[in-house]
Amino acid sequence: MAVPERYSRQQRFAPIGAAGQERIAAARVLVLGCGALGSAVAEQLARAGVGTLRLVDRDFVEASNLGRQCLYTEADAAAAAPKAVAAAERLRAINASLHYHSVVAHVSAANIDEVLSDIDLAVDGGDNFALRHILNEACQRRGIPWVYGACVGAYGCSMPVLPGETACLRCLQDELPAAGDGPTCDTAGVIAPAVHLVAAWQVAEVLKLLCGDRAAVRRELWISDLWAGSFQRLDTVKWRDPRCRACGEHADYPALAERDDPAIVLCGRDGFQITRKAVPDLARFAEGLGPALLSANAYLVRWHDDQIRGTVFADGRVIVQGTGDEARARSFCDRYLG
Ligand SMILES: [Zn+2]
Structure with a gap:
């Protein structure tokens, strides 16, 4: 046009x-x-x-x-x-x-x-x-x-x-x-x-x-x-x-x-964003999830564990949804990402 x-x-x-x-x-x-x-x-x-x-x-x-x-x-x-x-x-x-x-x-x-x-x-x-x-x-x-x-x-x-x-x-x-x-x-x-x-x-x-x-x-x-x-x-x-x-x-x-707070409370999402120091290999991580895997693409992997859902991005950020408890969100992250 x-x-x-x-x-x-x-x-x-x-x-x-x-x-x-x-x-x-x-x-x-x-x-x-x-x-x-x-x-x-x-x-x-x-x-x-x-x-x-x-x-x-x-x-x-x-x-x-x-x-x-x-x-x-x-x-x-x-x-x-x-x-x-x-x-x-x-x-x-x-x-x-x-x-x-x-x-x-x-x-x-x-x-x-x-x-x-x-x-x-x-x-x-x-x-x-x-x-x-x-x-x-x-x-x-x-x-x-x-x-x-x-x-x-x-x-x-x-x-x-x-x-x-x-x-x-x-x-x-x-x-x-x-x-x-x-x-x-x-x-x-x-x-x-x-x-x-x-x-x-x-x-x-x-x-x-x-x-x-x-x-x-x-x-x-x-x-x-x-x-x-x-x-x-x-x-x-x-x-x-x-x-x-x-x-x-x-x-x-x-x-x-100010430096970034390690965990950020997400507005309207009942969850947290946690930044990991180690950047995961997304493809390998997705493969290892088995039935916990929800979806995966070049940018992110989503997975779940009963009520909690995680999304890990290629830059190491993890969004944890389904809990308002930061400690629980961190433990969910640690359990899957080491
Ligand atoms: Zn001003």
């Missing part, structure tokens, strides 16, 4: 125009997390013609994702396809003219700079604040704008973070739901309209930034509850904290200085 025809409606929108579309085509955008929000954001960005999309996610597709993670199919869930790979495949079918870069990895302070290399702008598709703080600080340090987004239940919130101009995530952390003390997708669930509302807010700001209309970028945190019909906005220039440890004059980037 000819490029001008494909993007003609978007290009006819005066603030974008032909020049804006060219800038969008030249842009390199990171989508960090390809779950519900990341899927919805990535699809809109691919349809909008963003030249390069780096899709990063550590997880695989499961049946419980299909209610709202719009890039995935039943076949992806049956194959336990890594989300970053399945997302790129689906996006390629939607718009083959773009560059997709899939990264199947757990992102931490140790690799965030690599994940952000050559990126113009980042979009938060994640589900936890530890990762968002790492992204926030790495973007501040590099001077890259990023767009925060989160949802739970029927509630969603979003704000663009412009280094040097607006408050950052850490400036506002008292205003945002903190990890561990708010409802999560585990306790309160989440509905697809809340996801798409936040994704739309995020992508609108991404398009403004990419096409060069920086003046139009909102300097506000938007919060809405779709069920209650509420909408709030908070001025994020006014809320900038000059003593902020991530964006203030004497920033020391505390999240980037």
Whole structure:
């Protein structure tokens, strides 16, 4: 399909125009997390013609994702396809003219700079604040704008973070739901309209930034509850904290200085992620599992033992589901992986 025809409606929108579309085509955008929000954001960005999309996610597709993670199919869930790979495949079918870069990895302070290399702008598709703080600080340090987004239940919130101009995530952390003390997708669930509302807010700001209309970028945190019909906005220039440890004059980037906790509690999944020092030979491991084996591919092996399920990835990460007890999760890992 000819490029001008494909993007003609978007290009006819005066603030974008032909020049804006060219800038969008030249842009390199990171989508960090390809779950519900990341899927919805990535699809809109691919349809909008963003030249390069780096899709990063550590997880695989499961049946419980299909209610709202719009890039995935039943076949992806049956194959336990890594989300970053399945997302790129689906996006390629939607718009083959773009560059997709899939990264199947757990992102931490140790690799965030690599994940952000050559990126113009980042979009938060994640589900936890530890990762968002790492992204926030790495973007501040590099001077890259990023767009925060989160949802739970029927509630969603979003704000663009412009280094040097607006408050950052850490400036506002008292205003945002903190990890561990708010409802999560585990306790309160989440509905697809809340996801798409936040994704739309995020992508609108991404398009403004990419096409060069920086003046139009909102300097506000938007919060809405779709069920209650509420909408709030908070001025994020006014809320900038000059003593902020991530964006203030004497920033020391505390999240980037932290080392990974060995076990991470998984939001909404009744389980843990444990990183192994020894990287297993996946094919050999799968062979040895016998009837405990659920599925295996080049990226991962899944297995089970009554109520507990394990998924080991080629980089040594293990996701243990079916127990809220960290010790039990570790023992399950040790029993199978040695
Ligand atoms: Zn700040």
